[in-house]
Amino acid sequence: MKIKNEDYFLQSYNFELPEKQIAQCPAVMRHGSKLMVLDQKTGETEIKSFIDIVDLLPDGALLVANNSKVIPARIFGKKPTGGRVEFLLLTPLPLIEPSESEGIKKAIAKGLLRASKSPKTGDTVVFECGMKITVLGKGKFGLSEVELEWKGDLKTIFETCGNIPLPPYIHRAADETDNERYQTLYACDEKAGSVAAPTAGLHFSEEINSRLKAKGIERVEVTLYVGYGTFSPVRAEDIRDHEMHAEYIELPEETAKAVIKAKKEGRPVIAVGTTSARTLEGAFQQTGKICEFKGETSIFIYPGFEFKVVDRMITNFHLPESSLVIMISALAGRENVLAAYKRAVDNQFRFFSYGDSMYIK
Secondary structure, three states, X not given: OOOEHHHHOOHHHOOOOOHHHEOOOOOOOOOOOXXXXXXXXXXXXXXXXXXHHHHHOOOOOEEEEEOOEEOOOEEEEEOOOOOEEEEEEOOOHHHOOOEEEOOEEEEXXXXXXXXXXXXXXXXXXXXXXXXXXXEEEEOHHHOEEEEEEEOOOHHHHHHHHOEOOOOOOOOOOOOHHHHHHOOOOOOOHHHEEEOOOOHHHHHOOHHHHHHHHHOOOEEEEEEEOOOHHHHOEOOOOEXXXXXXXXXXXEEOHHHHHHHHHHHHOOOOEXXXXXXXXXHHHHHHHHHOOOOOEEXXXXXXXXXXXXXXXXXXXXXXXXXXXXXXXXXXXXXXXXXXXXXXXHHHHHOOOOEXXXXXXXXXX
16 A cells, blocks of 8 residues: 555645645744644643743753754855856754865765756866865766866855855745854754754744743753754645655764653654654664664655654754654644644745744644
8 A cells, every 4th residue: 555645735624725824934933923832642632832841841852953054055156157156055064074185175075056057077167265166077967977176164154155045935036144143052063064954943942942941851962953854735646655865963972861861761853843853763773772873864654654763852843744744643643744834824824934833742
C-alpha cells in the first residue's frame, strides 16, 4: 500500500492560506505570537499565546534546541562577460577547510548558482569583496560544486557583502531587521552556517527563557546546519520514494548525557523545532543509541516511524507539501495535524518562518 504524497497537501481541508497569513515580517516574533497546543494522543487542540509555554511545559522537561546561526549566505557577483550571478553558499562555514599559499586561500564548497545564463563547469565568478569562485561541476538538487578563492576571513566576506537568504515564500528583500530577528537568541557564532533559521526557536524571548530557568526547565543544545533542501517539496507519488537531502549535525556529549538522564527519569524530551528532532533521531539512526555524534543525516521521518528520543515538539506551521508536515504527522498523527492546521487557518494563525507556533504535547 502506498503512503500517498497527496494526503499531505492538506487539500482535503481546502487548505488555502490567505496572503495576509503568510508571515512576511517579524512583527509578532517574541511579542505575543499565537500558540496551538495539540494533544498527540487525543487530537484535542487549544489556542494560547506563546508566552503560556512556560506553564504548559511539565516540570522536569528537557528542551533540546538547535544553536546553529544563519549567515548572510546569498552573495552577488559577475561573470567575465559582465553577467550578474547570484551564489548561495550551502557548505557550512565551520566545515570549510582551506588550503593557503601566498596569502590566497582556496577550498571546495557547494552552493546554488542563479543567472540569466547559468555558469558552466570551468566558468569563474568574481565578487566585490575579494572572493572568486570557479565552477567544478553540478550534482543533485541543482547544487554546484565550486572552488572558493579568497583573501582574509571568509566569514567576514559574507557578513560584509552577503544577504540573509529569506525563504522563497517571503516575497521581499532581506533588510537589517532580518539580520537581527532571523536568529534565535541562543544562536552560536561558532555555529554560523545555516541558510535558514530554526524558526521554532525565534519565539523564545529573554523573559520566557528566564521564566523557564526559574521553573527548573533545562535547555541543552544540538547543531544542525539548515540547508536549502528544507524548503524542497515532496514530489514522489509514494512519499517513501522521496530522496531526502543531507544535513550536517552535531550532538555534543553533554547533550547526550542530559537526554539519557531525562529518559531514565521519565522526563519528556522536547525538541524545539524539526531540526532539533531531526538531529536527535538522525544521530540515533546512525549509532543505535543516544551518544555524541558528528556527521551527516539524511533521515526522513514519516508516519510509521518510531521516535526513539523525541517525546514532544515545539514547531511552526509548515509548507503543505513539505517533509516537515510529514514529520510532525509521524509524531501526532496525520488526521490530528490536518485538523489542527484547519483550526489554525480558521483562527487567522500566521504561517511559516515568521509565523505562529504549535506545541505537540
